[in-house]
Amino acid sequence: MGGELRFVQGNEACVEGAMYAGLDFFAGYPITPSTEIAELLASRLPLKGGKFLQMEDEIASICAIIGASLTGNKVMTATSGPGFSLMQEGLGYAIMAEIPCVIVDVQRGGPSTGLPTKVSQGDVNQARWGVHGDHAIVALTASNHQDVFSITVDAFNFSETYRTPVILLFDEVIGHMRERLKIPEPGEIPLVERLKTSVKEGVDYHPYLQREDGRLPMSDFGGVHRYNVTGLFHDMWGFPSEKPSVVHELMRHLVDKIDHHVDKMARYREYFIEDAEMLLISYGSSARSALHMVTDRRQHGERVGLLELQTLWPFPAAVVREKTRNARYVVVVEMNMGQMLQPVKAAVEKPERVFLANRVDGVLITPADILNILRLIQGKGV
Amino acid sequence: MAKLKLRAHVINREWCKGCGICVHFCPRKVLELDEFDKVVAARPQDCVCCKLCELRCSDLAIEVQTEQD
Amino acid sequence: MPARDYIRERFFPHMWCPGCGHGIVLNGLVHAIENIGLKKNDIVMVSGIGCSSRIAGYMDFHTLHTIHGRALAFAIGVKMSRPDLTLLVPMGDGDALSIGGNHFIHACRRNIDMTAIVMNNRVYGMTGGQYSPLSGHGTMATTAPYTNIDQAFDIVSMATAAGATFVARATAYHVQQLPNILEEAIRHKGFSVVEVMTPCPTYFGRKNKEGSAVNMMDNLKTRTTPIGSKAKQENPSLIERGVFVKKELPEYCAEYQRIVEQAMKGK
Ligand SMILES: Cc1ncc(C[n+]2csc(CCOP(=O)(O)OP(=O)(O)O)c2C)c(N)n1
Ligand code: SF4
Ligand code: SF4
Ligand code: SF4
Ligand SMILES: [Mg+2]
Numbered sequence: 001m002g003g004e005l006r007f008v009q010g011n012e013a014c015v016e017g018a019m020y021a022g023l024d025f026f027a028g029y030p031i032t033p034s035t036e037i038a039e040l041l042a043s044r045l046p047l048k049g050g051k052f053l054q055m056e057d058e059i060a061s062i063c064a065i066i067g068a069s070l071t072g073n074k075v076m077t078a079t080s081g082p083g084f085s086l087m088q089e090g091l092g093y094a095i096m097a098e099i100p101c102v103i104v105d106v107q108r109g110g111p112s113t114g115l116p117t118k119v120s121q122g123d124v125n126q127a128r129w130g131v132h133g134d135h136a137i138v139a140l141t142a143s144n145h146q147d148v149f150s151i152t153v154d155a156f157n158f159s160e161t162y163r164t165p166v167i168l169l170f171d172e173v174i175g176h177m178r179e180r181l182k183i184p185e186p187g188e189i190p191l192v193e194r195l196k197t198s199v200k201e202g203v204d205y206h207p208y209l210q211r212e213d214g215r216l217p218m219s220d221f222g223g224v225h226r227y228n229v230t231g232l233f234h235d236m237w238g239f240p241s242e243k244p245s246v247v248h249e250l251m252r253h254l255v256d257k258i259d260h261h262v263d264k265m266a267r268y269r270e271y272f273i274e275d276a277e278m279l280l281i282s283y284g285s286s287a288r289s290a291l292h293m294v295t296d297r298r299q300h301g302e303r304v305g306l307l308e309l310q311t312l313w314p315f316p317a318a319v320v321r322e323k324t325r326n327a328r329y330v331v332v333v334e335m336n337m338g339q340m341l342q343p344v345k346a347a348v349e350k351p352e353r354v355f356l357a358n359r360v361d362g363v364l365i366t367p368a369d370i371l372n373i374l375r376l377i378q379g380k381g382v
Numbered sequence: 383m384a385k386l387k388l389r390a391h392v393i394n395r396e397w398c399k400g401c402g403i404c405v406h407f408c409p410r411k412v413l414e415l416d417e418f419d420k421v422v423a424a425r426p427q428d429c430v431c432c433k434l435c436e437l438r439c440s441d442l443a444i445e446v447q448t449e450q451d
Numbered sequence: 452m453p454a455r456d457y458i459r460e461r462f463f464p465h466m467w468c469p470g471c472g473h474g475i476v477l478n479g480l481v482h483a484i485e486n487i488g489l490k491k492n493d494i495v496m497v498s499g500i501g502c503s504s505r506i507a508g509y510m511d512f513h514t515l516h517t518i519h520g521r522a523l524a525f526a527i528g529v530k531m532s533r534p535d536l537t538l539l540v541p542m543g544d545g546d547a548l549s550i551g552g553n554h555f556i557h558a559c560r561r562n563i564d565m566t567a568i569v570m571n572n573r574v575y576g577m578t579g580g581q582y583s584p585l586s587g588h589g590t591m592a593t594t595a596p597y598t599n600i601d602q603a604f605d606i607v608s609m610a611t612a613a614g615a616t617f618v619a620r621a622t623a624y625h626v627q628q629l630p631n632i633l634e635e636a637i638r639h640k641g642f643s644v645v646e647v648m649t650p651c652p653t654y655f656g657r658k659n660k661e662g663s664a665v666n667m668m669d670n671l672k673t674r675t676t677p678i679g680s681k682a683k684q685e686n687p688s689l690i691e692r693g694v695f696v697k698k699e700l701p702e703y704c705a706e707y708q709r710i711v712e713q714a715m716k717g718k
Contacts, residue, residue, distance in 0.1 A: 025532055046714035051531050051707065056557040060524035063517065067497070067528025070515065071536075075528075093518050221495055221513045222533045228508055230516040239462070239508060240516075397463055401470030401652075406665045437482070437626035438668075440474030441464060442454050 004183045010174040011036040013145035013181050014078075014104060017152025019044060020184065021191060024073035027053040027064035029083060032116045033172040034106035037078040058083035062090030062103065069099045070229065072194060072220035074156055078104035081123055082113060085130070091165055092131035093231045095254060098208070098216060100159040100194070102152075104168040106175040107284075109362045118362030119172040121284055124339040127167045128313050134251060136258030138265060139167040139313040143287040145181045148174060150189060151267065151310055157192040158265060162257055163216050169312060171335070173285035173364050194218060199225065208250075209236040214257055258314050266316035269308040270323065272298055276305025278374060279327035280357075281320065281344055282334060283309040286365050290333045293367035293374075304374075312340070317347040329377055330354045333370055386431040386448040391423035398443035404435035413444075454481045457491065459511050466505060470664020472623035472649025473503050476541070476570050477510070479626060479647075483633035494537045497526040499551060501543030501577045502651075503570035512539075520551030523558040523567065530565055534704035537637065538565035544585040545575045548604055552584070559613035559642055563703035566636045566643045567615075569606055572651035580654030591658045610644040611696050617643035618696035623650060624671035625692065635694065641702050648675070648690070 008016070015037055018026075026045060028038040038054065045052040051068070055061040058079050065075035079087065084105045094101050107123045109115025127139040138158055142151040148170065155166040197217035199205040201224035210216055219225040228238040233250055235241045258265075271294055273279065282290040287308040294306045307323050309316065320343075324330050330353060332341045338356045345351040357373040359365040391413075400419030413435060414424040421444060423429070433446045458481065467473050484494070494512040498504035500519035507514040513536075517525045526540045547555050547569045558567065574592060575581040582592035587603035595601075610618045617639040621632045629647065636643035650656060650667035661667050676682045678693035 025528070027528065043714070046707075046711045049711055049715075053527070053531060055524065055527075056553055059521060060527075060554055060557070063521045063524035064528035064531070067515065067525040067530075068532040069528075071529055071532040073532050089518055090521070221515070221529060222492070222536045224492060226491060226511060226513050228514045228516060230508070231518055232516070399464065399469035401664045403470055403665055403668055407668065434626060437478060437630075438475060438624075439478065440467065440469075440471055440623075442458070442474070442478060442481075443464075445454075 003185050006181045006183065007178055008145060008181050009036060009176055009178055010145055010148050010170060011106065011176070012040060013148040014152050014168065014170065015040045015044065016181065016183055017149040018076050018102070018156070020149070020189070021153045021156035022074045022193070023050065023076055023156070025051045025065060025068040025075040026077065027055050027061040027068070028077045028079065029055055029058045029061050031080045031083045033108055033175045034078045034080045034104060036175070037104060037106075058086040059090060062087040062094070062101075065101050066090060066094050066097070066099045069101050070221040072218075074100070074160075076102040076104065078106065080106050080108045081110040084123060084126065088130040088132075092133065092135070094165040095131060095135050095137070096231045097229050098163040098254075099165070100163055101165045102155045102159055102168060103165055104170065107169065107171040115362040117172065119285060119335060119364055120360070120362065121171055121286065121335040121339070123169060124312060124334075124336060127169050134255065136255045137167065137313045138162070138164060138258060139169050140267065140311055141169045141284045142310055143174065143284055143291070143308060145179050147310065149181060149183070153189050153191070154267060157190075160192040160194055161215070162261065163218070164258065169284070171284045177285075196220070197225070201225075206236040207238045208234060210253065262314045262316060263318065265311050265314060266319050267310035268316065268319060269310070270306070271295075271308070272305040273307060273323055274305070275303050276326070277303040277328045278305070278378075279324055279330050280304065280306045280370070281309065281324075281330060281332050281340070282306065283312060283340065286333045286335055289365050289367050290370055293370045296367060297371070309340070315343045315347070317343065320344055320347040321349065324348045328353065331357050331370075331374065331377065333357045333365065335359050335365055386450065388426060388429045388431050389447040389449050391426060391429070392445040392447055393421055393423070394443045395420045397441045399441050401440065403438050403440070404444055407438060408435055454478065457481045457484060457511055458509055462509055465509055467502060468653045470650065470652045470667075471502070472572060472647070472651070473506060473570055475623040475626065475629070476568065476647050476649060477506050479621075479629035479633055480539070480568070482630035483637060486630065486634050487637060489537055493535070494539060495526075495529050496539045496541065497522045497529065498540070499542050499546040501546045501575070503541060503543035503572075503576070504546060506541050520546055520549070521554060522546065523551065523554040526565055527558065527561075527563055530563055531704060531707065534564070534708075539568065539637070540565055541568040541570060543576070544569060544571040544573060545583040548606065548609075549584045556609070556613040559610050559615040559644065561703045562614060562616050562641045562700050564640055564642070566633070566645065568633070569644065569646045570649050571606065571646050572649050572655055573603075574651050574655040574658075576651045576654055580658055586655075593658070606644070606646040607695050614700075615644045615696065616641035616698050616700050617694070619644070619694045620646045620648070620690070620692045622648040622671040622675055622692060624668045625675075628692070632694065639697065641700060
């Protein structure tokens with residue numbers, strides 16, 4: 001199938017990426033605009049002996065994939081805002097118990113049932129902070145189907161490398177829009193497989209004892225090592241502990257294992273950044289409009305550029321600081337009330353020079369919308 | 383099956399919480415709680431090795447060891 | 452002692468209160484597994500949150516202590532991905548039937564091969580004695596200081612209506628029957644539900660003036676009767692125990708395997 005050219009929806013590009021990454025198990029509950037992912041996997045997974053489950057709700061879906069991950073499978077679920085809300089407790093569990101899994105949220109307008117068929121990027125902060133308690137999180141996105149494919153593979157790779165859930169934060173436009181996708185050849189994108197313990201049967205295995213490089217080799221449930229997995233703070237055997245030193249160490253580990261690898265996980269694209277006076281920062285479908293507008297204004301000699309973020313969390317602050325250094329103005333383009341605006345402001349040298357170009361009415365922000373706001377910022381009127 | 387003969391009541395005093403369930407429901411009144419609220423086999427000679435005490439102990443604190451007659 | 456082979460001794464004495472019925476369920480389970488002769492590496496125990504769910508940490512299997520109410524959903528993921536493993540899913544009454552009620556009925560409906568054990572003490576033990584959906588009308592609880600006006604579920608009827616293919620009720624008092632029923636449930640190919648009535652002397656007992664743990668065990672004796680007994684006809688308020696449902700229906704993992712074969716054939 002490698003090398004094949006396809007004309008697909010973004011949701012299908014995500015499915016292709018997941019299959020390429022080695023997805024074995026999917027559980028989900030239908031919700032617009034993510035449903036195609038479940039429908040496609042219902043027919044695709046059995047073809048390779050994989051498992052597809054339609055569960056009774058999103059809570060059950062995330063729990064089921066965590067269970068399946070423990071037996072050594074690559075797992076995924078897909079949903080949209082309302083379902084993503086329901087998944088938060090399970091997501092927290094996967095963080096605490098360090099279970100690799102991928103959660104796709106194809107964003108629509110919220111809160112509540114909101115705008116089921118309309119685009120939004122309103123879940124950026126929910127992805128970051130929807131889970132209670134201190135934690136780090138990985139959330140990735142993309143603006144075109146080739147990137148949807150490869151970022152999906154990245155999501156699986158990160159989840160295995162860091163033993164963590166990874167969120168894919170797509171949106172309705174990306175999910176439903178059709179465009180070209182070239183399926184890479186097998187091996188073209190490297191895959192990270194589950195790191196399995198080399199500890200032999202009968203030798204004490206510590207499921208939560210880090211190797212020197214910080215990684216935790218796993219033993220499959222049903223294998224030769226019996227251990228405990230819990231959402232409570234736990235010791236290196238996985239047994240509940242309230243010992244302050246154990247609690248402190250685990251909390252630090254859960255946060256540090258992500259935060260210390262921000263640079264390794266930072267995925268972004270840059271367009272005309274070198275000499276840009278006006279730098280746009282955007283992601284997902286908004287970044288398509290931003291890119292369109294930037295390309296167009298460049299032809300008119302305007303010094304505008306675009307930094308397109310694919311890794312939203314952990315926030316690539318160093319990249320943003322570096323890339324915005326020479327810009328006079330920074331404009332964050334997104335379809336929410338300014339959820340990425342805040343971390344950008346916190347990262348740059350001159351936060352007072354950071355502006356927001358947004359739309360929150362369920363309509364894709366257009367290049368003209370962005371240009372209008374740009375002119376306002378430049379004091380040129382509309 | 384041959385009749386079981388008592389070898390010993392093995393009592394784990396660390397685990398026994400003195401709930402008194404085994405004492406009360408022993409059909410032969412073999413068991414008692416001592417002054418520390420731990421179970422003891424006060425009349426082992428009366429034991430019929432039914433093992434109800436062992437099965438009813440919430441704490442796995444009592445084991446009735448038997449040998450075939 | 453066979454029990455010792457199946458538990459993680461280093462965590463004993465366990466955290467449950469004196470006379471708590473949850474330990475008797477653990478005891479019965481150990482005997483059932485011993486009788487079947489299951490290997491520890493082939494057993495996965497998945498529990499939720501509650502006093503009851505702490506059972507998982509004490510057992511020397513692959514143990515997954517999850518979140519409140521969701522044990523069955525996790526268990527389905529484990530079982531679907533490794534149908535050869537034996538899944539045991541102990542839950543509290545609140546865990547299984549309040550917050551986890553939806554997962555419970557859907558697991559029954561799917562007939563996936565695992566054993567759900569509802570450790571029914573009719574109260575939220577872990578959080579300190581609030582009423583559960585099993586407490587029943589007229590009981591007392593910290594959140595029903597005047598009296599509880601909620602009607603209780605009947606777990607057996609509910610599991611039966613939802614399609615479980617093995618449904619039984621046992622008690623912590625009837626300890627010869629308990630391991631036998633658990634054994635039959637585990638051996639059954641399909642979704643098995645075993646309700647075990649267990650005393651929580653600390654909260655249900657105290658709030659409802661049921662006296663000591665011994666007294667509560669006595670109540671289990673006098674308030675229950677074997678299915679279809681003469682005593683039940685004379686006194687309909689007696690609660691029946693035994694195996695209510697045992698039937699064959701296509702098992703979920705086996706059915707999914709059929710789907711895989713069908714899909715592959717069409718390839
Ligand atoms: C989502 C969520 N809600 C509430 C709780 C608090 N909680 C912990 S255990 C429990 C009830 C336990 O009762 P039951 O399931 O009957 O188990 P028992 O302790 O009686 O064995 C509750 C409400 C929780 N842990 N998670
Ligand atoms: S039942 Fe167990 S815990 Fe209770 S008194 Fe007897 S031995 Fe002790
Ligand atoms: S085995 Fe039976 S008779 Fe003997 S002490 Fe235990 S309960 Fe009593
Ligand atoms: S509170 Fe109740 S259920 Fe919890 S351990 Fe104590 S007796 Fe058992
Ligand atoms: Mg309870």
